[in-house]
Each structure stands twice: as C-alpha cells, then as structure tokens.
Amino acid sequence: MSDAGVIHDIGYQRYEGPRLGRAAVFGALYQHGLRASFGLGRSIKAKIFPWLVVGIVLLVAVINAAARAQFDVILFDYFEFDSTISWLIIFFVAIVAPELMSRDMRAGVLPLYFSRPLRAADYVGAKVASLVTAVFLLLGVPQLIMFLTAAFTLDGGIGKVWEEFYGALLPGWAYSLLWAVLFASISLLIASLTGKRAFAAGGIVAFFLMTTPVVGVLSILPSETAQDLAGLVSPMSLINGVYIWLADGVDLGLDVGRFGPIYGIEAFCLVAVALLLLLARYRKVASL
Amino acid sequence: MSTVAYITARGLFGRRRALLLLPLPLLLVGLALICEAYDVSPADWGQPVVVGLGLAVVLPVTALIVGTGVLGSEVDDGTIIHILTKPLPRRDIILAKMLVAAGVTAVTAAVPLFVVGALAESVRFGLALAVGAVAGALAYSALFLLLSLLTRRPVLVGLAYILVWEGLLGRFVSGTRVLSIEQYVIGIADKIAPSAILDGKVSLPVAVVMSAIFAVGGTLYAINRLGSFSMAGETS
Numbered sequence: 117m118s119d120a121g122v123i124h125d126i127g128y129q130r131y132e133g134p135r136l137g138r139a140a141v142f143g144a145l146y147q148h149g150l151r152a153s154f155g156l157g158r159s160i161k162a163k164i165f166p167w168l169v170v171g172i173v174l175l176v177a178v179i180n181a182a183a184r185a186q187f188d189v190i191l192f193d194y195f196e197f198d199s200t201i202s203w204l205i206i207f208f209v210a211i212v213a214p215e216l217m218s219r220d221m222r223a224g225v226l227p228l229y230f231s232r233p234l235r236a237a238d239y240v241g242a243k244v245a246s247l248v249t250a251v252f253l254l255l256g257v258p259q260l261i262m263f264l265t266a267a268f269t270l271d272g273g274i275g276k277v278w279e280e281f282y283g284a285l286l287p288g289w290a291y292s293l294l295w296a297v298l299f300a301s302i303s304l305l306i307a308s309l310t311g312k313r314a315f316a317a318g319g320i321v322a323f324f325l326m327t328t329p330v331v332g333v334l335s336i337l338p339s340e341t342a343q344d345l346a347g348l349v350s351p352m353s354l355i356n357g358v359y360i361w362l363a364d365g366v367d368l369g370l371d372v373g374r375f376g377p378i379y380g381i382e383a384f385c386l387v388a389v390a391l392l393l394l395l396a397r398y399r400k401v402a403s404l
Numbered sequence: 405m406s407t408v409a410y411i412t413a414r415g416l417f418g419r420r421r422a423l424l425l426l427p428l429p430l431l432l433v434g435l436a437l438i439c440e441a442y443d444v445s446p447a448d449w450g451q452p453v454v455v456g457l458g459l460a461v462v463l464p465v466t467a468l469i470v471g472t473g474v475l476g477s478e479v480d481d482g483t484i485i486h487i488l489t490k491p492l493p494r495r496d497i498i499l500a501k502m503l504v505a506a507g508v509t510a511v512t513a514a515v516p517l518f519v520v521g522a523l524a525e526s527v528r529f530g531l532a533l534a535v536g537a538v539a540g541a542l543a544y545s546a547l548f549l550l551l552s553l554l555t556r557r558p559v560l561v562g563l564a565y566i567l568v569w570e571g572l573l574g575r576f577v578s579g580t581r582v583l584s585i586e587q588y589v590i591g592i593a594d595k596i597a598p599s600a601i602l603d604g605k606v607s608l609p610v611a612v613v614m615s616a617i618f619a620v621g622g623t624l625y626a627i628n629r630l631g632s633f634s635m636a637g638e639t640s
Contacts, residue, residue: 165560172568207567211560314476314559318469319424321563325465326431329457333435336448 141234142242149246153212162215169208170254173201177258181265194259194288195359198295201255202352205299206324208254209247213303214316216243221311226401236398240304244391247300248293255292259285287363294355298383299324301390302351308397324351344375348382358383408487408500412474416508425469425508428462429516436520446524450601454520454533459589463513463540464566470508471548472558474501479552485635494630502549502623510541529597536593543585543615546622553629581605588615 154170155163180191192200220226229239263285267277306323307316327350334346347353361376432453439449478484487497514537521530547565552558570587573580581587587604591611594604604611 161556165557165564168564203567203571207563210563312477312480314472314480314557315469317559317563318465318472321567322428322461322465322469325461326428326457329452329461330431330435332452332456333439333449336444336452337439337442338444339442 138233138235138238141232142238145229145234145239145242146246149216149243150249152215153246153250165211166208169204169211173204173254173258174261176201177261181262184262185265185269194262194284195291197259197262197288198255198292199352199356205251205254205295206321209251209299209303210317210320212247212250213300213307213320214313216247217304217307218311218313218316221308222313226398230401236395240391240394240398243304244300244394247304248296251296251299252293255295256289259288259292291355291359294358294383297387298351298355301387301394305390305394305397308394328352341375345378348379351386354379354383354386405492405496405500408492408497409504411487412501412504413508415477416470416473416504425466425512428466429512432458432462432516433519436523440523447600450524450599454517454524454601455590458513458517458520458533459536459540459586460571462516463509463537463589464544464570464586466512467505467509467541467544468548468559468562468566470512471505471545472552472562474505475549476552476558482635484633488630488633494633495627498549498623498627498630502545502626505545505549506542509545510538513537513541524601525599526597529593529599529601532593532596535596536589539592539612539615539619540585540589543588543618543622546619546626547585550622550626550629553626553633578605582610582614585615585618587611588618 151157152162154166177197180197183189183191198205220229230236263280266280270276270280302323303320306319310316310319330349331346331353334349335343337343337346347357357376357379361379435453435457436449439446439453475484478487488494514534517537518530518534521533523530548558548562551561555561569580570584587606588611590602591604591606591608592615594602595608595611606614
C-alpha cells in the first residue's frame, strides 16, 4: 500500500477486462448510425422528418398495391417506384446525411472517436454502410409490401408468386440498392464538408436538384450522342441508365443507345471517387 | 440597422462563401448559352431551363440557403444573443436581415433569369422574369426568415415546402397552387410578357396579393416572434 513515492492512493483501478477492437467500434458506429437515421433512441423532434418521409413512401406503396389488388391496375412497378419517389429519397438523404456527418463535427467528437483504435476507413465505412442500409430500407420495405400484396392476390399458385419474387422483386431490390449506394456516398461527401447541418442539407438538395433539368436540356440537343449521354449528368438518370444497360432493354424512359457501359463506368467511378474523397477528408480531423 | 445589415452580409459572403452561390446561376446561363450555340429552338429548351431549373430550383434553393443563413445560423450557434442584447428594436433587426436576404436572393436569381429570358425570347421576357424573381425573392425570404424563428430545423421545413409542397403536390394537386410562391412568380412573369414558355395558372391579382401577403405577413410575424424570442440550448 505505502510504496515509496506514492503520496495518496485514491483507489483508481486499471481496467483489466477484455478490450473490444476495431470491429466492435465499427459495429457500434454502424448501429448508432442506422438508429440515428430514423431518430430511434432520440427525442420526438428527431423522428418527425425521417418518419414523415417513411410515411409518405409507405402510403405511395400501399396505394399502388391496393390499386393492383383491387382494380388490377399497375400504377408503377418495382423500378418505377424508385424513380417516382426520387424527390423523397433526396429529401431523406438531406435529412439523414448531415445528421450522421455534420453532427459529429459540430459536437467535436471526432478527436475522441479517432483516439480509439478506429481508422478513417472504419469511420467512413460505418457511416456509409448505415446510410446505405437506411435508404435501402426506405425503398426495400415498401417494395416488399407491394410484393406481399401481390403474392396474396395473384392467381396461379406458388409458381406465379415465385416468378413475381424472382423476376420482379429481386431485381427491384437490386435497383434500390444501386440508388442507396450512389445517394449515400454522394450525400455523405457533401455533408462531411460542413459542420452546419443546415448548410449540408441545402448543399445536398442543391446538388441533386440542379443536375436534373440539365438532363432535360441535353436530351433535346440535336445530336444523338448528346441525347444518349444526357443521362450521365444527373445521379437519378445515371442509375436508370445503369439498369437499362445491365437488364438490357428495360424501358425506364431513358435512351442510352450504345453507351450503356459508360453509364456503368461512371456510376462506379462516382461512388469510388466519393468514397476516396471521404477517406481523404478524414485523414486529418480538426479538434474544433 | 446598417451595422446589422453589414454584419449579416459579411456572414454570408465572408471567407469566400459567396462563391458557393455562384454555381447555380452560372449553370442556368451556361445551359441557355449551350442551347443557343446549338441552335435549339427556345420553344424546346425554354421550359426545362426557365421553369425546370430557374424558377423551380435556383430561386427557391438560393432563397432557402440565404434566408435561413441570415438568421437561422445565428440562432443555431447562439451568436444572435449578441444582437438581441443591443439596444435595437427587434423590428430593425428583422428588417435589416430581410433586406440582405431578399437583396442577395434577388440579385442571384434575377440577373441570370434576365439573361436567360433575353436569350430565349426578348428583353421584355427577360425583364418579366426578373420582376417575377424579385417578387419571389421577397416572398421566399420572408417565409424562410420566419421559419428560422418558428422551428429549430428551418432548412428541413423549407426543403419540405419546396420539394413536397411545390414540387410533388404542385404537379398533381391543383389546389396547392394557390399557396405556392413558384406559381405566383410564373403568374406575374406570364402577365408582364405572355409567352408559350410560361404557363401561369394563377391570375395576376391573386399572384401579386398573395406574394405581398407572404412578404409583409412573414416579416411582421417574424418581428413578432423575435420580440418574444427565447434562447434554447442544443436540443434533439
């Protein structure tokens, strides 16, 4: 007890239990990010906006499913669903991305995070993964509702249901995943530039909105090449183009001509560049 | 009052932040120039550029960023208390902020719209768009200024208004047009210089009166709200 040099022993003990590593930090950040996306575990104020969007999206899906079940009218299929609510997806990422990125900068917790065994790649990865999951849930769950309604009302037994599942829902989910990955990486990059949530939200919306009319303008230029490449300018039509190329001829209201691969390459590069820039952004974090 | 306006303007423009406002107008003029260079008929490109980009995106988004930036950011980081504790009538504070917000928005939106309108049709059409944009800037700025006093998340509420109310519902539900500033702008510009590009759905008196109600009513209510403003800590 009374070793030489010890004046007071006030009873502090070292922690000797197991120490969780990077994987646990990643998991915790991911889980927290996903919960924060929907305001879970937070006050009612944080829930209003995400759940407003979720409510509208679910309403659209239910109306669509009901129209199909009752009147046999397909308002839009699993693909068109994503494009129909694209403005709500923009709104959703404008709400959630600043919540995930800007809040941490504003609250000055980044130096605390990075004093743990956490690398920049883990932080960025966890944030991107949680936003991708959140956007995918936003799109995938309504699609599942549309599928379930269809499955219980389709005539033709299990074969028909399987066909609907395999031929329509799964590609629809893949398409939603594409939306989620592209929107999450771009919006998180924009949000990581400013600690003010307000500016981040404005920037995200400005970016996504101002690119859309450009497509409309380019697609009326008197050059066929320009028309086929017009969709490259806006993330929304870019995703359309990628899917038209992959699914070879699905009609999503966009003509990509023979430039399909370019759409694929640009989508890949866009996501890769956004993620690399995010990594570069978090190589160094300011303490304030 | 001039000091408040000066500080607000510096808050908006300081540290090269003004450059952030440049891409939107430049894109607007750039697209019009591209179309002009390729000899596309203005009947084809007028609608997507003037209405789709100019009136539906550039004007409201600029107004949103500027309008919430002049007051909302000060409320957000708590520096508004420095202005509130000075012996200034709250009216002067709001009026100064409103002046800066509407002025900046009007210049950012009206100048490129004038250029685009002049390219698309005639100088008269350009002037009509500019007048409409100035009216819209006043109404939008007052609305977003008021929002930053009514709620802690003014940008999201403003975005909900632009995206959901004007964007989504305005297309499908005709009744929402009576309460849509974008439609007032289109109505005013369409009346000054009738053209095929614009399709005004509200009459001129309705558009003028409603924009005035938004601008004046919003400002008055904002003065009232700032009069009994209470500081709150970081919540949610």
